[in-house]
Amino acid sequence: MSDPKNLIRLPHTGLQVPHTRYHLANFQQMEMTCGIAYNASVYEGERIVGVIENKGNGGGTWFNPATYEDNRAVHEFVTACRVDDQTLYDGEALDHLITEHETAQEIAKCARRRHTLIRGAYADGLPAVSVTFGTPPLWLQHPDSPVRSRVMGELKASDPDVTMWEFWTGNAWTPLTLPADTE
Structure with a gap:
C-alpha cells in the first residue's frame, strides 16, 4: 500500500491517488429509472486494463478487469485512494475517478469555447x-x-x-x- 504522504491529490474531486498512470476513456452514461448507468474504459498507457461500470439501479460501482493481474493492480490502487486522508471503499474511489474524468471533460469543453x-x-x-x-x-x-x-x-x-x-x-x-x- 502507498504511503499516504506520497499520494497525489486530483484537482476536481480531491481524490488522493497513489499514481496517475491510469486514465479513463470511452465514457458513456444513460439515465435509468433508479439512477444513472455509466461505464468507462480504464487504460494504463495505451493498454486497456478494464472497465468501470455502474448499472444505474441503485447498486454499487464495479471494476471489470481485463486480466487477473489488472484486477489485483486496480484493487491495490483504489485501496490506497483517500479523500481528506480518509479511506474509501472500492466503489467510492471508482465513483470519484468517474467524477474527476467528467469534470475534466467539461472543463476542456469550456476552455475550447x-x-x-x-x-x-x-x-x-x-x-x-x-x-x-x-x-x-x-x-x-x-x-x-x-x-x-x-x-x-x-x-x-x-x-x-x-x-x-x-x-x-x-x-x-x-x-x-x-x-x-x-x-
Missing part, C-alpha cells in the same frame, strides 16, 4: 450544481469585476441554497465571492 465552469456546494460540502458561463475565467478573477458581480447575482438567484461557489481558473478551483460591501 472560452467559457467558465462554476460549481456550487451546500453548507455540508456536498456538491449541488455545475454551471457553464459564457465568459472567460479571467473576467471572474478580479473581485471588483462587473461581470463577477452579475454572475454571482445570477448564481444566487438560481440556487439560493448553495453556500459556496468556485470557478476553474485553468489551473485551480478558486472561490467566487462578492466583495464584502456588496453581499
Whole structure:
C-alpha cells in the first residue's frame, strides 16, 4: 500500500491517488429509472486494463478487469485512494475517478469555447450544481469585476441554497465571492 504522504491529490474531486498512470476513456452514461448507468474504459498507457461500470439501479460501482493481474493492480490502487486522508471503499474511489474524468471533460469543453465552469456546494460540502458561463475565467478573477458581480447575482438567484461557489481558473478551483460591501 502507498504511503499516504506520497499520494497525489486530483484537482476536481480531491481524490488522493497513489499514481496517475491510469486514465479513463470511452465514457458513456444513460439515465435509468433508479439512477444513472455509466461505464468507462480504464487504460494504463495505451493498454486497456478494464472497465468501470455502474448499472444505474441503485447498486454499487464495479471494476471489470481485463486480466487477473489488472484486477489485483486496480484493487491495490483504489485501496490506497483517500479523500481528506480518509479511506474509501472500492466503489467510492471508482465513483470519484468517474467524477474527476467528467469534470475534466467539461472543463476542456469550456476552455475550447472560452467559457467558465462554476460549481456550487451546500453548507455540508456536498456538491449541488455545475454551471457553464459564457465568459472567460479571467473576467471572474478580479473581485471588483462587473461581470463577477452579475454572475454571482445570477448564481444566487438560481440556487439560493448553495453556500459556496468556485470557478476553474485553468489551473485551480478558486472561490467566487462578492466583495464584502456588496453581499
